[in-house]
Structure formats: structure tokens, C-alpha cells
Amino acid sequence: MCRDIHNNWLHGFAQAGMKALQDEFKARKLTSLDERAHFVERMIGDKDNLQLKLRPFLWLSEYDETSTTRRGVFRGKLVTRTLAHHLTLVTDHASHDFEFSREIKGALVMAIQSVLRALLYNVTGELEIPPGSGANFSSANWADLPKVDAVTKKKIIISRHTLWDSYIKELKLRDWQRIINESMVYCGKKKKDTESENESDIEVIIGEKEELYDPDMDPSLSY
Numbered sequence: 001m002c003r004d005i006h007n008n009w010l011h012g013f014a015q016a017g018m019k020a021l022q023d024e025f026k027a028r029k030l031t032s033l034d035e036r037a038h039f040v041e042r043m044i045g046d047k048d049n050l051q052l053k054l055r056p057f058l059w060l061s062e063y064d065e066t067s068t069t070r071r072g073v074f075r076g077k078l079v080t081r082t083l084a085h086h087l088t089l090v091t092d093h094a095s096h097d098f099e100f101s102r103e104i105k106g107a108l109v110m111a112i113q114s115v116l117r118a119l120l121y122n123v124t125g126e127l128e129i130p131p132g133s134g135a136n137f138s139s140a141n142w143a144d145l146p147k148v149d150a151v152t153k154k155k156i157i158i159s160r161h162t163l164w165d166s167y168i169k170e171l172k173l174r175d176w177q178r179i180i181n182e183s184m185v186y187c188g189k190k191k192k193d194t195e196s197e198n199e200s201d202i203e204v205i206i207g208e209k210e211e212l213y214d215p216d217m218d219p220s221l222s223y
Contacts, residue, residue: 010110012085014137017114020081021122033125043078044119053163057115060182074108074171074179078118082111083179084186105168108179109161113142 021040030036041047043057056062058079060072086107117137121129129135145158171179 010137012089013082013110013114014117016082016085017078017111017116017118017137018121018127020078020115021118023081024078035125037123037125040119040122040125043076044116044123047120047123051159051163053167055116057119058112072178073167074112074175075182076115078115079108079111080179080183081186082114083108083183086111087180087183088187104176104180108168109164112164113137113161117142 025036025039028039030039043055043062045055046052057076058073059070060075060077061067061070063077086104090103114137121127121135134141143161145160147156147158148154149156
């Protein structure tokens with residue numbers, strides 16, 4: 001029974017990512033395959049590099065083509081639309097409160113992976129799911145993958161589920177509140193009041209190591 005619940009949860013996430021992308025197409029009035037393919041290309045970044053961590057769709061600011069600074073990491077509309085699937089399951093419809101827990105971190109990763117999967121299967125602007133079990137949203141395809149290095153013969157781990165762990169650990173409670181608030185909008189929950197809009201979001205500066213930088217943690221900056 002527990003396995004069935006888990007499988008249903010995964011299946012729900014897979015559907016949520018696909019639906020989030022279709023909803024974004026509709027919201028932007030993207031009707032042609034070329035328009036949709038262009039949007040997917042812009043959101044996904046390098047589609048051939050599956051180890052790429054900081055993809056455009058993660059940031060809220062990337063959904064505004066006039067924005068010049070990346071802000072709102074893990075608050076991209078596709079991510080929060082998909083994360084709403086989890087929040088719908090774990091929150092009481094009579095309450096708008098959400099207790100921060102370890103589980104939400106895993107759910108955020110699942111939302112990211114589901115969105116990435118949806119984008120990869122829509123690169124032409126049309127949904128094209130490859131045949132076979134390799135297309136399933138399952139642990140076999142999306143969990144970390146142990147392999148043996150062909151040269152050194154040492155066991156290595158290819159990060160897939162834990163790819164974003166180092167960045168997620170840097171999120172503060174306020175950042176989680178914003179992620180959750182914006183996700184709850186998509187599952188029919190009332191958005192909580194947040195702090196002044198004059199306060200900064202997380203701002204990400206990408207260097208050679210794809211470093212995540214939060215200006216709120218830098219005492220030399222004031223807002």
C-alpha cells in the first residue's frame with residue numbers, strides 16, 4: 001500500500017509538471033510550435049547537459065523578458081505551479097498554514113525534476129514522450145545513479161536527485177515562505193502576507209562553479 005501511495009505521488013508530480021508547462025503556454029498565448037519551442041529553449045538552457053544545475057526556469061525573473069537580473073531562485077512559475085501538487089496533498093484545505101519540514105525540500109527537488117522532464121519532452125514545441133520505461137518519472141530514471149568510471153574503475157555517483165542540494169541548503173526560512181506562498185496560489189490556497197516588496201529576493205550570480213549568492217547574507221549591501 002505504501003508503494004502504491006508513493007507511485008501515485010510520483011505519477012501526480014509527473015502530470016503536474018506537464019500541466020504546468022501547458023498552463024504557461026496558455027497564459028502566454030503561445031499557440032504555434034515555433035513559439036512554444038522558443039519558450040522551452042529559453043527556459044531549459046543547455047538541454048544536452050543533464051548535470052546543469054542553474055537552469056533559467058528556476059528563477060521567477062526569467063519569466064519576465066524585460067528583467068535584467070536573475071531573482072527569485074526556485075520561485076519560477078513552472079516550479080511553483082508544479083510544487084502546488086505536493087502542497088495540495090499535505091495541507092488542510094481549511095487552513096492556510098504550512099509547517100516547514102524536511103519533506104518540502106524533497107518535494108521542491110521533485111518539482112524541479114518534473115519541470116525539467118516536461119521541458120525535455122517539449123523541445124520541439126509539441127509533447128513527444130520517448131517509448132519505453134526510460135521515459136517514466138521514476139527512481140530508476142531520476143534518482144542518483146551509481147556507476148563505475150571506465151578509466152579509474154572507481155565507483156562514482158551521478159547526481160540527479162541531489163543535483164540542487166547545495167543550493168537548497170542555502171535557502172532561509174523567508175525564502176521558503178515565499179516559495180510556499182507562491183505555490184499555494186496555484187492550489188487554491190490564499191497567499192499569505194509577505195514582507196515589504198522593497199526587501200531583496202535571492203539574487204544569483206553565476207560564476208565558473210555556478211555559485212549561489214544571496215545579497216541578504218552580505219553585510220556590505222543594504223536595501
